[in-house]
Amino acid sequence: xxxxxxxxxxxxxxxxxxxxxxxxxxxxxxxxxxxxxxxxxxxxxxxxxxxxxxxxxxxxxxxxxxxxxxxxxxx
Amino acid sequence: xxxxxxxxxxxxxxxxxxxxxxxxxxxxxxxxxxxxxxxxxxxxxxxxxxxxxxxxxxxxxxxxxxxxxxxxxxxxxxxxxxxxxxxxxxxxxxxxxxxxxxxxxxxxxxxxxxxxxxxxxxxxxxxxxxxxxxxxxxxxxxxxxxxxxxxxxxxxxxxxxxxxxxxxxxxxxxxxxxxxxxxxxxxxxxxxxxxxxxxxxxxxxxxxxxxxxxxxxxxxxxxxxxxxxxxxxxxxxxxxxxxxxxxxxxxxxxxxxxxxxxxxxxxxxxxxxxxxxxxxxxxxxxxxxxxxxxxxxxxxxxxxxxxxxxxxxxxxxxxxxxxxxxxxxxxxxxxxxxxxxxxxxxxxxxxxxxxxxxxxxxxxxxxx
Numbered sequence: 001x002x003x004x005x006x007x008x009x010x011x012x013x014x015x016x017x018x019x020x021x022x023x024x025x026x027x028x029x030x031x032x033x034x035x036x037x038x039x040x041x042x043x044x045x046x047x048x049x050x051x052x053x054x055x056x057x058x059x060x061x062x063x064x065x066x067x068x069x070x071x072x073x074x075x
Numbered sequence: 076x077x078x079x080x081x082x083x084x085x086x087x088x089x090x091x092x093x094x095x096x097x098x099x100x101x102x103x104x105x106x107x108x109x110x111x112x113x114x115x116x117x118x119x120x121x122x123x124x125x126x127x128x129x130x131x132x133x134x135x136x137x138x139x140x141x142x143x144x145x146x147x148x149x150x151x152x153x154x155x156x157x158x159x160x161x162x163x164x165x166x167x168x169x170x171x172x173x174x175x176x177x178x179x180x181x182x183x184x185x186x187x188x189x190x191x192x193x194x195x196x197x198x199x200x201x202x203x204x205x206x207x208x209x210x211x212x213x214x215x216x217x218x219x220x221x222x223x224x225x226x227x228x229x230x231x232x233x234x235x236x237x238x239x240x241x242x243x244x245x246x247x248x249x250x251x252x253x254x255x256x257x258x259x260x261x262x263x264x265x266x267x268x269x270x271x272x273x274x275x276x277x278x279x280x281x282x283x284x285x286x287x288x289x290x291x292x293x294x295x296x297x298x299x300x301x302x303x304x305x306x307x308x309x310x311x312x313x314x315x316x317x318x319x320x321x322x323x324x325x326x327x328x329x330x331x332x333x334x335x336x337x338x339x340x341x342x343x344x345x346x347x348x349x350x351x352x353x354x355x356x357x358x359x360x361x362x363x364x365x366x367x368x369x370x371x372x373x374x375x376x377x378x379x380x381x382x383x384x385x386x387x388x389x390x391x392x393x394x395x396x397x398x399x400x401x402x403x404x405x406x407x408x409x410x411x412x413x414x415x416x417x418x419x420x421x422x423x424x425x426x427x428x429x430x431x432x433x434x435x436x437x438x439x440x441x442x443x
Contacts, residue, residue: 014384034381041388054396062411
């Protein structure tokens with residue numbers, strides 16, 4: 001619970017630092033990318049803070065590599 | 076240009092040196108000894124040799140387009156969409172690598188130095204410094220590397236001098252007891268661990284002044300870093316012996332615990348931790364900086380600095396998710412991720428780019 005509040009505070013601080021200069025320079029695409037990544041980061045961290053199981057992306061990558069090595073190199 | 080900084084050849088050498096020693100300083104000796112036993116020092120020398128060849132390959136590729144980063148010229152070589160896809164995969168590789176390096180720091184501190192501190196705290200504290208470094212850009216980073224380099228060397232020499240009285244030559248005998256096969260096998264993870272990851276420097280190579288010298292300083296940094304690891308591995312076998320080196324997760328750290336000067340100065344293993352913090356800070360910052368820079372170049376943003384905080388947040392979560400515990404990090408990840416993806420991005424990708432670029436050049440020369 002407290003972890004999520006802390007993360008929200010951090011996200012707000014980051015936005016206060018980063019957003020005004022972007023708005024001033026009218027960099028729309030940058031603002032979108034920034035927003036999406038920040039949302040993703042905040043979501044992942046809140047999930048981590050609430051002990052929700054996030055699947056390990058490495059497991060997926062490992063399966064792909066195992067398929068490749070099994071089919072091509074016959075290892 | 077997203078990054079306006081320029082770094083000198085010597086600064087680049089120091090950065091490559093710090094990156095090569097980086098996490099391998101502590102982890103490589105036990106990786107090497109686990110299958111090469113007392114011949115691990117031979118495996119280390121062989122690995123550094125291959126590493127130099129790889130560095131040569133990277134600088135050859137970098138010299139084809141001296142003013143562009145890997146992400147920019149992969150788009151140039153492979154066409155817009157394939158190039159972007161390849162660059163995005165490359166970005167995920169360096170981002171995962173950054174997560175692993177951060178996790179290495181957390182694992183080391185929570186198992187060796189501060190066992191009761193939550194790993195998140197350590198990650199957050201370290202990441203703050205790294206984000207500041209990445210925001211400042213390559214130029215201040217290279218300068219700080221230049222300042223910290225002598226300190227690193229002093230600590231390293233202190234370690235070597237203090238432990239050298241305890242060397243026992245019979246611990247590396249018999250040499251080549253089981254032939255060359257285990258030596259080769261042991262050097263594969265070592266090659267993939269620091270040397271295939273050197274491909275990241277293709278993101279930084281265009282920011283080096285006088286790009287002709289850049290290739291030479293790349294090679295210099297690689298062999299200097301390699302020598303540090305060879306020396307540490309050899310010392311670990313000579314002093315701790317094969318068995319203890321293999322069992323220890325951080326043999327270099329265990330090595331420094333052996334320091335004993337006149338039964339008075341003891342337990343100064345923090346000098347190894349200090350060396351490691353210096354070098355791994357640069358490794359992590361270079362990984363993180365390169366990943367923000369590459370993502371900004373893939374998406375054609377005008378500013379890479381805005382990505383630092385959001386990617387930092389994602390990196391924090393990823394570093395905790397990426398491996399459930401330290402046993403998984405040591406046993407599963409080298410074979411499941413580090414070696415195959417290292418070979419894909421560190422060997423296959425540059426060879427592919429180099430091949431396609433050469434074919435294109437020959438074709439356009441024939442047309443004229």
